[in-house]
Amino acid sequence: MVQVHIFGALWPIPQKDQELDLGGREVRVRDLVASLGIDPEEAGIVTIDGRQCQLDEIVPASCRLCIFPPLSGG
């Protein structure tokens, strides 16, 4: 199962925290983000198990995936 956590209230996502079963499919980060109603190009930082990832990476079947809005460090 993929534990998904979405941060930032500006996104109209009803469930900020949810679990997804990829059902053995090979799913890219980009496609998973899009399936949640978020434009992947508007996503800021995306992490898999705490590691910043690229949109074209494959999502592991079991992981923690966090999606943050665009952010600026000071």
Add this chain to the structure above:
Amino acid sequence: MEVTDEMNMLRVDMGRRQVSREPVPAIYERLGGRALIARLLLEEVPARCDPLGPANKLILAPGLLGGTFATSTGRLSAGGKSPLTGGAKEANSGGNAGGDLGRLGIKAVVVEGQPKPSELYLLHIQGEQASLLPADDLRGLGTYATIRALQERFGSGCTVVCIGPAGEQRLAAASIAVTGEGKQNNRHAARGGLGAVMGSKGLKAVVIDAHGLPPAPLADRELFRKAAQRFAKELIESPKTGRKGSSHLYGTASIVAAVNELGCFPTRNFRQGRFEHAENLRGETNREITLARGGEMGTRCMPGCVIACSNVFVDPAGKPVVATLQYETIGLLGSNLGLGTLDEVAELNYLCNDLGLDTIETGAALGVAAEAGLATFGNKESFVALLQEIGRLTVLGRVLGQGAAVTGRVLGVTRVPAVKGQAIPAYDPRALKGNGVTYATSPMGADHTAGNAFGARNEVAPLAVEGHPALTLKLQLAAAMLDSTGLCLFARPPVLADPQLTVDLINGRYGWGWTVEDLDRFNRQVLRDELEFNRRAGFTAADDRLPEFMCHEPLPPHNVVFDVPDSELDKAFANL
């Protein structure tokens, strides 16, 4: 048409107690902010001088765009030889001072020499007039009381730049406080101990009255207007900086969750990279608490800023505690001390502000002190007690007030998060290696604003070992440009995406006919000047290293060390 440069420099001779205006020397004409500081240090300050002695200078300078009506261009640069690092230092602050000096046509206030040891003054600048006045009645006052007293005396519309007791006592962690718009009345040019330099000059405060003055003159009003409009539009429409963006909604603390998830949130003197109470310290939590209690989110620190990322944090009774509660403070005075509520962080923030202390440096010093057993991680009162030691100027307080490196040396702690004597900010470099490269190589010492790699997703991954020299040079050049033009770091997306925008703003202001290549040369020269000053001050490549423990001690949760090879660090400026 080139604008007749109506700007001048204010020279303040503290030994003779004389203030004079002089035309801007040709070597400084096309410089501002950090660029001006770097060049002036090279030209006028012996690199090996005592930072708290008469030969050092304190420079207060707006950026090249300070005083104009372009949004987010009013940052103030404070500079000098740092008593913390021993090298070139520029510390940057929001607030009103940068814009005010720009509108007054003051390229820089240069404070030189020293008065007799017991003397204390304030500098009052009003229009064309500037005078030194006795400030004995302000001696020992915290920054809040100082600001109140001076705004009562000179008018609430005046801007105050001042030091607290820490600066008066020349503590190396001392900051310079700057008033801003509305309730943002206690901003800080915090890093590098410039508050101590100001104290060593016997200068308690600078009061600036630019009330009613128009914006700075423009060489090409139409060019500037179009560029300024485009700049503002892009900021307003950006998902990062617009009204629905994280910066505006949640402030700089909007990044707490991401930094914690990435495992680089400093926790208990940099022992872990993830804090179990990080959720309570997030920007989202700050927004929820602050608005529920009647505080303010999304406020400006300087007039005209369209991002408005500041806040007024209030206590449960709705009384203002601190404006503004920021990410770095939440990291170094929060998770780094094991403190898991914003109320606790705000209380320590207020105490640091009032004493006139850099919250990053002080938070790191307190973390080191806790490691030595003088306080307990997670116990706020134990840290309040240490801050009170600084306030009472006890021997321990004086040690703590000298920053993390001295605190570690005195207390026998080797796990000291500092580079070139300056404390590491709230991104642990073991899990954000790009920042580690900046901390190690920047002439400023450990300074995240000198080149922050957070969020640089498409360039170098946070845990990657390769690719850093090119990234750090790019980031450090960008920071040099921002710090020299008066642009706020958070307003960088449009100007970094299109350098022509900054060129248009500069040409609109001055009529210099710059190109993007000229801007690039300008940015590179800032770093060259600082590196040269530091070289003359005795710095070598051996100083461009992270603390040893970070190279050997794995940081949970990723269990990583800083392993970017020294050979890569030494290449940081190979293409400068």
